[in-house]
Structure formats: structure tokens, C-alpha cells
Amino acid sequence: MTTTLPAATGFLAAASQDTEIALRPTFAAQGSRTVVRENRGRQHLHIVLLHGAAPDGSLARRGDTAVLLAGELYNQADLHSLLPDGFGASGDADLVLALLDSYGVHAFRLLNGRFAVFAVAGNRALLATDHAGTVPLYVTARPGQVTAATEAKSLAGTSGTGGLAGTRPMYALPGVCQLKAGVVLEIDIVGGMTDVHHTWKPPLGRRILPEADATDLVRDALRRGVRARTGTDTPLVVISGGIDSSSIAALAVEAADGRTIDTLAMGTERHNEFPEAGLVANHLSTRHREIVVSTADLLARLPHTVWAAETTNVDIVEYLLPLTVLYLRADETSRRILTGYGADIPLGGMHREGRLHALETAVSHDMATFDGLNEMTPVLSAVGGHWSTHPFWDREVLDALTSLEAGLKHRHGRDKWVLRTAMADFLPHPTVIRPKLGVHEGSGTTAAFSALLVDAGVPASHLRHAKHLVLQTLFRRVVANGEHPDAVDLADVVDKVAGRQSQSVS
Structure with a gap:
């Protein structure tokens, strides 16, 4: 495997029948950005890659299929053994593309990695997470367009119907859904119909061993x-x-x-x-x-x-x-x-x-x-x-x-x-x-967060709820509304939450 940074560490990508796709990439992750625009038959692709290395290995194309992968695979040797002798992948995305040719969507059941995938094959979009969803993947979809990103904030303000199978809705981001772990979501770009394929679930059986x-x-x-x-x-x-x-x-x-x-x-x-x-x-x-x-x-x-x-x-x-x-x-x-x-x-x-x-x-x-x-x-x-x-x-x-x-x-x-x-x-x-x-214990984080709120006047019995309110406020500002965290006055947020808690107690 590549032992430097992965070819891509994140992305924002859209497949659409519209000729113009407006994307507003917003990433907390640092890295260089590469923009890719392609017309693939009737489908138009607009991709923003986030990377710290050469991004070529993160995007593979063959015929009417394109595969975009953020992250990395860890069982490359095993995967290569499934392909014809002499096959040489230029990167993990190319390897996934070759496996899709042989196994279809079930190829994702073979992968051991830390990744999110956005693929387009004809009129179909495939979105996939690794077995544990360790690289989060978010999506908005409507008939004629599917947009996906590794950070939800990049999808803030986009239009989507929501309620997609195999996903969960995101707080404070209407129409934005998060793909569940170990799932491939197959979407008909034209009509919006979806199909869900599960690739991994935690084992329920237990082994008895010496x-x-x-x-x-x-x-x-x-x-x-x-x-x-x-x-x-x-x-x-x-x-x-x-x-x-x-x-x-x-x-x-x-x-x-x-x-x-x-x-x-x-x-x-x-x-x-x-x-x-x-x-x-x-x-x-x-x-x-x-x-x-x-x-x-x-x-x-x-x-x-x-x-x-x-x-x-x-x-x-x-x-x-x-x-x-x-x-x-x-x-x-x-x-x-x-x-x-x-x-x-x-x-x-x-x-x-x-x-x-x-x-x-x-x-x-x-x-x-x-x-x-x-x-x-x-x-x-x-x-x-x-x-x-x-x-x-x-x-x-x-x-x-x-x-x-x-x-x-x-x-x-x-x-x-x-x-x-x-x-x-x-x-x-x-x-x-x-x-x-x-x-959280070894660093004193939990105690410090509690002390911050107590000092602001939050009763001890309301600490848990007050912490949740602080985090909801922060989420709305830095994720849903696009503020940079450096611009957030945390003391002001805490004081306002503490004031609300004091009023509820009285």
C-alpha cells in the first residue's frame, strides 16, 4: 500500500444531468484541492478533491464508469489475487473499478479499508462507506442530481429530498443525510430511485477458544x-x-x-x-x-x-x-x-x-x-x-x-x-x-467542560443538558452556517446557554 498520505483524504462530488453544477466546497480538513469536470455521456461530473499527495490514484475511469475514493485500502494484495494476472492498478480507485467489473456492488464486501467512495456508472450513482463508516459520507439527492461529500458542511444549503434508505438525517441540515456504515447506496440519477446493499455488520455470534x-x-x-x-x-x-x-x-x-x-x-x-x-x-x-x-x-x-x-x-x-x-x-x-x-x-x-x-x-x-x-x-x-x-x-x-x-x-x-x-x-x-x-479522564476534559458551565452558573443537575445545548449551538454555527471556529466566542455561547438554564430552573 501507499504509506504516505492517501491519494485523496476527502471530496465533494456531484453527478447531474444539468450542464451547470454549482458546488461550494467547505472543508475543515487541510489539504490541496484539485477540481475535475467531465462530461460522461449524458452525465456531468463536478469533483473537488482534497489531498496531500498526488491525487491521480483517487479517481479511476473506464467506459461510462468513474470511481472516486477518499482514504485507503489495507488488503490490496488479497484483492489483486482476485483479478487477472498482470493487472496493475494505478491506485485504490482503479482497483475498486476493476473489482466492480467482476463483482458489481458486492465488490465492497471484499474491501478492508478506511474509505468513502462515490462512483458513477451510466445513470447510476454508487455511494459506499467502509465496514465501520470510519470516513463519514454525506449525500443529497433529487431527480437529476446526486451530490456527496466527506464533510456535511460542504452540502449545507444544497437541495435534496432527504429520507434516503440506508442513511440517517443530519441535525440542522435539511435534506442532507449520512450514509450508514457498511452500506452501498445505489441511486438512479434520473428518477431518484434507491437500492441499499449491506456489506458488513458486527458479528453477533461468539467464539469459544482456549x-x-x-x-x-x-x-x-x-x-x-x-x-x-x-x-x-x-x-x-x-x-x-x-x-x-x-x-x-x-x-x-x-x-x-x-x-x-x-x-x-x-x-x-x-x-x-x-x-x-x-x-x-x-x-x-x-x-x-x-x-x-x-x-x-x-x-x-x-x-x-x-x-x-x-x-x-x-x-x-x-x-x-x-x-x-x-x-x-x-x-x-x-x-x-x-x-x-x-x-x-x-x-x-x-x-x-x-x-x-x-x-x-x-x-x-x-x-x-x-x-x-x-x-x-x-x-x-x-x-x-x-x-x-x-x-x-x-x-x-x-x-x-x-x-x-x-x-x-x-x-x-x-x-x-x-x-x-x-x-x-x-x-x-x-x-x-x-x-x-x-x-477524557486522563486529560481532565470532562471535568474541565463541567467546570466551565458551573462557573457560568449552570446547576450541576443541568450539566448534561447544558453541554448538549452548547454543542448544538456550535454545530449550527460552524457546520450548518459555515462560520469558522476561530470566529466563535465560546464564552458568549456558554453564557447564553447558562442564562437559558437559569431561567428554566427558576
């Missing part, structure tokens, strides 16, 4: 997931000193074959995990850097987090806020960044009760409800010009972790037992046994 087999399964799958994302480049790995990020760092060091990798940790003046992260960095002999961010600067990036993640979910924004700040401070040059984010969902890491019934319920619920939260969106790192990727949400890794029975996830009194045991020979013992601490 301890040694389970740990081998997890370690080998995670090793392949990390290697597919590193190659010959030197990645940057975000570490907190917890088992998740430390496992990724250890396997990245192994994949580097003697080259020194870079690691990075972030904390505030109130809360940090620098000692724990430093222990891992010293053990792995990485080039390690610590970034200290003041609590005030952390909170000031709330508008940027909503701008990038395009969500109003309080928990998710609190998870993603410290990551947004870290990505903005990470480096001046664009980097490929690996994280341990997401392991808690299939492993039940945030579930702190030992009963297996409750653990399985938590895992099943989290795997059924992750979609649409945009936790993994690459825009989060792209606001700093970087490309992030999360090996725990590799399709093979996710299948392996989710499918294990709960007793392998909580065993011998230890949460995430199977992962801790699988990585025991790679990491310091204190890291292997360290209790789980969420990124």
Missing part, C-alpha cells in the same frame, strides 16, 4: 492491522500509557524493523498521563514528545472539534476534544498517525463491572450504536493536515475482538484480559496491568 488460541488470534490480527498501516514509513503513534495505545506502539516498533518510530503524548496542567506514556516510550526506545496544553486552550478548541467531527454527542466530543488539540499541535509537516482509539468498544473497556452478562450486553450495545457518532473521522486529524488511522477498527481486528465470548474479555479479575495477555511480552508489566482510563 486462552492461548484467543491471545494468538488477537495479537496476529492486530499485528497485520498495524503493518498494513505503516509499511516503510516512520509513523507517529499517539500513546497514553494505557494498554490500547501502547499495544499499537509496540507493534509499530516491531513493524519498523529497527527504525526508530515517533510517539507523542498530550496532557493539561491539571491532568496528564506523561509518566505512564514515558514508561512505554522508554521501553520501546521511541522518539517521544510531550505536549502540555492549558485547560483554557483545551476548551477553546470545542468549536474546532464540532467543526471536524460534525457531531453533537456530548460523550464523543469529550473523547475527541483532547485528540483535536493534539493533532493541531502534533507537527508542522503532514504525518501518518496511528492510535489505539476504539479498542474499548469491541472489548468493553469502559465497562467496569465484572459480570459477564452485563459485559456482553455493553459490548453488544456499543457495537450496535457506534455508527453515526463519527468517532473515527479522519477530519479530526486533518484539521492539522495529518492522516490518522486506527488499527483496532481494521475489519479483521474488529471481527476477531467482537466475536470473542465475554469471558475472554474479562478474565482472572482483569478487564480486556485477552489483549493484555496477548501483548504481555511486548510491554512493561505496569502497562499491561494498568486499569483503564478514558482519554
